[in-house]
Amino acid sequence: MKSKILGLLAVAAFAGAGPAYATFYTFTTNSPGWLMSTDNGASYVPATNGASGNYVPGGVSMPSLWPLGVFENTTVLFKFGFTLDGPITNATLWTAQDDDALVKLNDFTVFNDTNGLAGGSGPFDVASYLSSGSNTLLASVRSTICCGRGFAALLKVETGGLSVPEPGTLALLGLGLAGLGLSRGRKAN
Numbered sequence: 001m002k003s004k005i006l007g008l009l010a011v012a013a014f015a016g017a018g019p020a021y022a023t024f025y026t027f028t029t030n031s032p033g034w035l036m037s038t039d040n041g042a043s044y045v046p047a048t049n050g051a052s053g054n055y056v057p058g059g060v061s062m063p064s065l066w067p068l069g070v071f072e073n074t075t076v077l078f079k080f081g082f083t084l085d086g087p088i089t090n091a092t093l094w095t096a097q098d099d100d101a102l103v104k105l106n107d108f109t110v111f112n113d114t115n116g117l118a119g120g121s122g123p124f125d126v127a128s129y130l131s132s133g134s135n136t137l138l139a140s141v142r143s144t145i146c147c148g149r150g151f152a153a154l155l156k157v158e159t160g161g162l163s164v165p166e167p168g169t170l171a172l173l174g175l176g177l178a179g180l181g182l183s184r185g186r187k188a189n
């Protein structure tokens with residue numbers, strides 16, 4: 001009897017490997033939780049958004065962060081922590097920076113822009129840089145022109161989520177268990 005039940009469960013597990021439910025995440029520089037540092041990471045404070053306008057790279061408008069009161073030649077670090085649930089299926093990052101930026105995801109370098117001009121970067125396929133659980137985006141933004149250190153980011157992620165048995169599988173499992181009950185009843189008679 002035990003082996004019959006195990007066999008039924010094995011069939012159910014095989015048939016139940018149906019489509020996983022995907023989860024979609026969108027993070028931008030307008031998402032809560034962005035931090036910034038003007039002393040090379042020694043200390044962080046909540047990032048300020050003093051922008052009067054937004055960048056539009058990749059055809060998508062992104063709210064930008066503009067630290068106020070930052071002096072010439074000061075590199076500003078922007079840091080954003082976020083949590084993902086499940087294996088990463090797809091992930092795309094766009095950014096814009098004034099003027100240049102070194103952008104990392106979980107210590108992987110996504111790109112290092114050194115052209116001295118304000119502009120956008122991406123789209124970048126960053127799926128291999130992310131993982132289920134805690135993740136960190138870090139952008140080191142620099143400019144030689146006074147006071148302009150804008151940064152904007154848009155990150156879209158799809159995760160696989162958890163696999164859930166399909167209704168048809170549950171119905172099969174129910175029929176199998178009912179059949180077991182019938183055969184047991186017959187033997188008892």
Ligand SMILES: [Ca+2]
Pocket residue numbers: 097099100101113114115116117118119
């Ligand atoms: Ca640039």
